[in-house]
Amino acid sequence: MATINKNLSVYDKATIPNANKLRFGIVVSEWNSEITEGLYSGAVEALKDCGATENNIIRWNVPGSFELTFGAKKMIETLKLNAVIAIGSVIQGETKHFDFVCDATAQGIKDLNVIMNVPVIFCVLTDNNIQQSRDRSGGKHGNKGTEAAIAAIKMAVLGK
Numbered sequence: 001m002a003t004i005n006k007n008l009s010v011y012d013k014a015t016i017p018n019a020n021k022l023r024f025g026i027v028v029s030e031w032n033s034e035i036t037e038g039l040y041s042g043a044v045e046a047l048k049d050c051g052a053t054e055n056n057i058i059r060w061n062v063p064g065s066f067e068l069t070f071g072a073k074k075m076i077e078t079l080k081l082n083a084v085i086a087i088g089s090v091i092q093g094e095t096k097h098f099d100f101v102c103d104a105t106a107q108g109i110k111d112l113n114v115i116m117n118v119p120v121i122f123c124v125l126t127d128n129n130i131q132q133s134r135d136r137s138g139g140k141h142g143n144k145g146t147e148a149a150i151a152a153i154k155m156a157v158l159g160k
């Protein structure tokens with residue numbers, strides 16, 4: 001199902017575990033900050049709505065999406081966390097650089113989920129244009145940050 005057929009912000013709170021005892025890291029790319037700040041706001045709002053406390057949500061910034069992998073790994077190695085949300089916005093430019101950044105970021109975050117023992121949620125928009133990014137970071141299709149927060153809570157308690 002494509003994003004246009006679902007709203008990224010819709011969740012049934014009754015089905016989400018209470019996050020009041022969980023600790024989250026959020027690593028945020030500074031590229032396309034208009035978009036990443038919207039994703040961050042959506043994620044924090046949803047985490048708090050599900051019981052997470054302000055002092056249990058720790059934010060680090062990195063220059064771009066390519067650095068999200070290292071930033072998330074460093075967070076996991078440094079802090080005691082139950083889940084990490086990696087937030088980025090990659091928008092197609094004139095060259096193939098988009099393809100390399102998207103692929104490296106997706107593969108890097110996937111690798112962390114294999115190597116590390118803390119779930120890392122892929123909250124990276126990979127869009128053709130800024131409008132698609134706006135639509136998915138609090139616009140008409142909802143907020144992928146919200147979706148990522150719910151995924152983070154569910155993965156944090158998986159198997160417990």
Ligand SMILES: Nc1c(NC[C@H](O)[C@H](O)[C@H](O)CO)[nH]c(=O)[nH]c1=O
Pocket residue numbers: 029031032063064065066067088089090091092101
């Ligand atoms: N063009 C975008 C980038 N490019 C920068 C890379 O992510 C990286 O920071 C640089 O190559 C240095 O290693 N990053 C984004 O997050 N979004 C873009 O649209």
Ligand SMILES: CC(=O)[C@@H](O)COP(=O)(O)O
Pocket residue numbers: 090091092093094095096097098099101
């Ligand atoms: C995703 C990118 O790196 C891209 O936005 C950079 O733009 P360009 O391909 O025009 O150099």
